[in-house]
Amino acid sequence: MIITYYITCYLSPFTSHPLIMNKFISTTIVGVIKDGKIALGGDGQVTFDKTAMKHNARKVRIMADGKVLAGFAGSAADGITLYEKFEAKLQEYGNNLIRAAVELAKEWRGDKFLRKLEALMIVGDKTHLLVLSGNGDVIEPDDNIIAIGSGGSYAMAAAKALYKHTSLSAEDIVRESLTIASEICVYTNSNINLETLG
Numbered sequence: 001m002i003i004t005y006y007i008t009c010y011l012s013p014f015t016s017h018p019l020i021m022n023k024f025i026s027t028t029i030v031g032v033i034k035d036g037k038i039a040l041g042g043d044g045q046v047t048f049d050k051t052a053m054k055h056n057a058r059k060v061r062i063m064a065d066g067k068v069l070a071g072f073a074g075s076a077a078d079g080i081t082l083y084e085k086f087e088a089k090l091q092e093y094g095n096n097l098i099r100a101a102v103e104l105a106k107e108w109r110g111d112k113f114l115r116k117l118e119a120l121m122i123v124g125d126k127t128h129l130l131v132l133s134g135n136g137d138v139i140e141p142d143d144n145i146i147a148i149g150s151g152g153s154y155a156m157a158a159a160k161a162l163y164k165h166t167s168l169s170a171e172d173i174v175r176e177s178l179t180i181a182s183e184i185c186v187y188t189n190s191n192i193n194l195e196t197l198g
Contacts (some may be wrong), residue, residue, distance in 0.1 A: 027059050028151035028181050028188040029071040030159055031122045031129050032170040033144035037198030038124050039170035040069040041178055043151070044191030046076060056191045063087050064095040067125055069195050073149030074119030082121055082132075085114070097125050101138050109136035120148045126198040147177070151185030171196050 029042040046054040060071040061083060070086055072079030085107070089100035101123055108114045114134065121132040131139045131146055145163055147156035158177035162168055168176065174194055182190040 027057070027073045028147065028149040028155050028178060028185065029059065029073050029122050030147040030152075030155045030174045030177050030181075031069070031071070031124050031145070032159055032163065032173045032177075033124065033126065033129050034163065034170040034173065036126055037170045037196060038069060038126050038129065039174040039194060039196045040071050040122060040124060041174040041192055041194035042071050042073075042149075043178055043182055043188045044193060045187060045189040047150075047187045052189075055189055056193075058193045060193050060195050062195055062197075064090045064097075066197065067095055068097055068123060069125070069197060070121060070123045072119045072121050073152070075117070078117035078119040079121075081114075081117060082108075082119055086121065086123060086132075097123065097128055097130070098138075101130050101132055105132050105136045105138045108132070108134050122146055122148060145173075147181075150187035151178075151181035154184045155181035155188075 027042050031040045040060050042059040044056040045052055046057050059079060063070055068090060070083060072082055086104050089104045093099040117134060123130050129141060129144055129146055131148060145156060145159045155177040158180040159173050162173045162176055175192055178192050179190055182188045
């Protein structure tokens with residue numbers, strides 16, 4: 001329910017929700033774990049109000065010496081700040097994904113500066129996939145599929161159907177679900193950046 005709430009908030013460019021008050025609606029990120037492999041991908045579009053400002057932004061990174069993937073949806077500058085904070089937490093806690101995620105969420109919620117960051121994150125390794133928010137949420141989906149951002153609900157619906165009814169790999173599911181979202185959501189394009197582990 002919490003995940004659905006945040007995804008819904010990202011759908012409207014006119015909402016006054018604090019995560020997108022400046023009307024930056026800047027991506028769709030999808031993560032899938034299947035057969036011991038994680039894939040995380042995002043589109044390349046950055047939109048300000050009704051204008052596409054960039055078409056090939058990279059919002060998915062490999063961290064922790066190739067053991068962790070991370071992606072963000074929201075303000076680009078805020079997403080980069082979160083990358084840096086999360087990478088520092090991984091180093092501090094010996095690349096323990098869950099511990100690093102919980103500690104980042106605690107700091108994100110409690111710090112006056114970080115609380116103003118307008119972004120959400122997906123982080124994961126070969127066994128865990130997590131959504132992090134500025135409210136202190138660390139949410140692990142039941143079915144190893146998650147999506148955030150402007151086209152998140154479309155991408156997640158596509159990923160769930162592909163996961164259940166096809167033999168596609170995690171990488172192919174992420175790519176196809178992002179392609180489908182790009183055909184529906186005007187804030188998502190088909191310039192896909194995708195990383196895999198496992």
